[in-house]
Amino acid sequence: MRVINTNSLTLEPQIAAHAEQMFVVLSDPAIYQFENEPPPSLDWLRTRFTKLETRRSADGHEQWLNWVIRLPTSELAGYVQATVYPEGRAGIAYQLSRAYWGQGLAREAVKAMISELVEHYEVHSLFAVLKSENRRSMRLLEHLGFSLASAEQHVTHRVDFGEVLMHRESRANEKNAL
Numbered sequence: 001m002r003v004i005n006t007n008s009l010t011l012e013p014q015i016a017a018h019a020e021q022m023f024v025v026l027s028d029p030a031i032y033q034f035e036n037e038p039p040p041s042l043d044w045l046r047t048r049f050t051k052l053e054t055r056r057s058a059d060g061h062e063q064w065l066n067w068v069i070r071l072p073t074s075e076l077a078g079y080v081q082a083t084v085y086p087e088g089r090a091g092i093a094y095q096l097s098r099a100y101w102g103q104g105l106a107r108e109a110v111k112a113m114i115s116e117l118v119e120h121y122e123v124h125s126l127f128a129v130l131k132s133e134n135r136r137s138m139r140l141l142e143h144l145g146f147s148l149a150s151a152e153q154h155v156t157h158r159v160d161f162g163e164v165l166m167h168r169e170s171r172a173n174e175k176n177a178l
Contacts, residue, residue, distance in 0.1 A: 011067035
């Protein structure tokens with residue numbers, strides 16, 4: 001994994017040493033309005049990050065790519081992540097502290113991650129699952145060229161009731177076209 005620099009952010013490969021700063025970011029209850037919950041402890045998060053440092057699933061078929069989002073002030077704002085599958089598909093996710101919502105940082109970070117996936121990991125098909133009420137995330141994904149996946153794709157990906165699957169096909173030559 002590489003460090004990814006954008007105009008106003010740096011995406012650093014996530015490591016266990018980020019756990020302490022990220023525990024503060026991920027403890028904001030507002031970011032769990034639609035799903036999941038804050039990490040139960042710093043030790044739990046450090047253990048989780050250590051596992052993710054392997055960058056591979058236990059069976060070796062999936063690549064786990066996780067980056068923390070660092071601001072020019074050196075603060076961490078959140079993370080972006082992708083699970084890359086062998087057939088050129090990737091599921092993506094992202095989470096930012098409420099303090100950084102509405103500033104375009106999520107769009108910039110996700111856009112940079114997608115470019116990295118297309119250019120360096122041969123990803124051509126991107127998916128994201130989100131709660132149907134999460135309009136902010138849906139707008140972000142639509143802005144980045146995602147659209148609602150087909151009913152068949154919802155079944156194939158086993159999307160739960162109340163969730164939607166967003167999909168985007170990418171072209172290898174689309175460098176910075178987002």
